[in-house]
Amino acid sequence: MASAQSNRTDLCPIRLTERQRRAIAELLPHLKYRLRLREKNAKSVSLTLLELGEIEAEARDRVYKAFSANERNRWEKITQITQHAVDYFNGIGAIPTSERIYQFQISLRNISPLIWRRIQVRDCTLDRFHQYIQLAMGWTDIHLHEFDIGGQPYADPGALEDTFHDIEAKDSRVTRLRDVVPPSGKRFQFLYTYDFGDVWEHEVLFEGCLRASSRGGYPICLEGERACPPEDIGGPIGYEIYLEALADPNHEEHEDWVQWCGSFDPEAFDENETTEEMRRGMSQS
Numbered sequence: 478m479a480s481a482q483s484n485r486t487d488l489c490p491i492r493l494t495e496r497q498r499r500a501i502a503e504l505l506p507h508l509k510y511r512l513r514l515r516e517k518n519a520k521s522v523s524l525t526l527l528e529l530g531e532i533e534a535e536a537r538d539r540v541y542k543a544f545s546a547n548e549r550n551r552w553e554k555i556t557q558i559t560q561h562a563v564d565y566f567n568g569i570g571a572i573p574t575s576e577r578i579y580q581f582q583i584s585l586r587n588i589s590p591l592i593w594r595r596i597q598v599r600d601c602t603l604d605r606f607h608q609y610i611q612l613a614m615g616w617t618d619i620h621l622h623e624f625d626i627g628g629q630p631y632a633d634p635g636a637l638e639d640t641f642h643d644i645e646a647k648d649s650r651v652t653r654l655r656d657v658v659p660p661s662g663k664r665f666q667f668l669y670t671y672d673f674g675d676v677w678e679h680e681v682l683f684e685g686c687l688r689a690s691s692r693g694g695y696p697i698c699l700e701g702e703r704a705c706p707p708e709d710i711g712g713p714i715g716y717e718i719y720l721e722a723l724a725d726p727n728h729e730e731h732e733d734w735v736q737w738c739g740s741f742d743p744e745a746f747d748e749n750e751t752t753e754e755m756r757r758g759m760s761q762s
Contacts, residue, residue: 488523489566497555498522504535526566533559561660568662569655569686574600576689579654583610583669585705586678587713594701594751599689603631603649603657610669610679612755613698615705620672624649624681626657627667662686675712698751707738 493501498512498519508528513519524532536555543549569577577600584593594613598606603624611618623632623646632646659665662685669679689695706716720743722728723735 487566488525489529489562489570490521490523491529491558491562492521493555493558495519497551497558500551501532501536501555504539505532508532526563529559529563529566533563565660568660569658570660572686572688574655577655578687578689578695579658580684580687580699582682582684583613584680584682585614586680588706588716590703592701592703592705595684595699596696596755597687597699598654598696600654603652603654604633606654607649607669608758609696609755610681611671612758613696613701613751614679615751616671616677617708619708620674622669622671625668625670631657658683658686672708675709675715677706677712694756696752696755698748698755700748701746701751704741704743704745707741710738 493512495514495517498514502509502512502514508524508531511522511524511528513522533556536552536559539552540549540556543552578597579600580595580597582593582595584591592614596609596613598609601609607622607624608618610616621632621636623630623637623644625631630644630646631649631652632644633649634646637644637646657667664682664684666680666682669681671677671679707719710716710719719734719738722730722733723741725731
């Protein structure tokens, strides 16, 4: 999914320290007045993508020509800041926050045939995104969960405090989608685990950003396949055993499973009903 790109002459706000701005002005004197050097308390400057690209290229060159570690570190930091800004304003930053929609595909691991959903949501905390996943997949949010994004766990620290699950997690209640997705808007994957007993692992693929449609609200479930397994079924292995028993009336555990879980169609899924559940669930939270 491709996001719209900013015009190369659009002004893009970027945070630079006074020392960094002075270093850039010495390297690129024609940008001196754009860097607000006369304003000692300036928190940010607004530069075009062309100017940011020029600074990034020159700063990268200075990294290799630096005579000291301090000088190298300074130019590496400026390179990182400007490259991040270029990626952002060419990527998700090209879409205003109020109009930005994030698209994800969520697939349940270790289950065949695949159980999956494709959803679109507005920017939100990871805690709220967890609720979107629960409603889209069909879980009932009665167990703990966590995200693993690039090896960093995210969860509700309060919920994990009194459990055996001892991890150093960042707070999912304050971390937002825009904090973890690539500023370029490129696709990337991360892990969402629900129920540390049954261990339901979900592969979450960020597919990109797009502008909100004027025709409908969000969140929305675009498509998907197959029903979510029942809660407390024993994880992927238990679910496989359950389906075998359910499909065979002569299986010794058939009646026990039917009495416990009731009727169940593993192929059942409707994106419109799922969208209604997602919106209804959010209105009640």
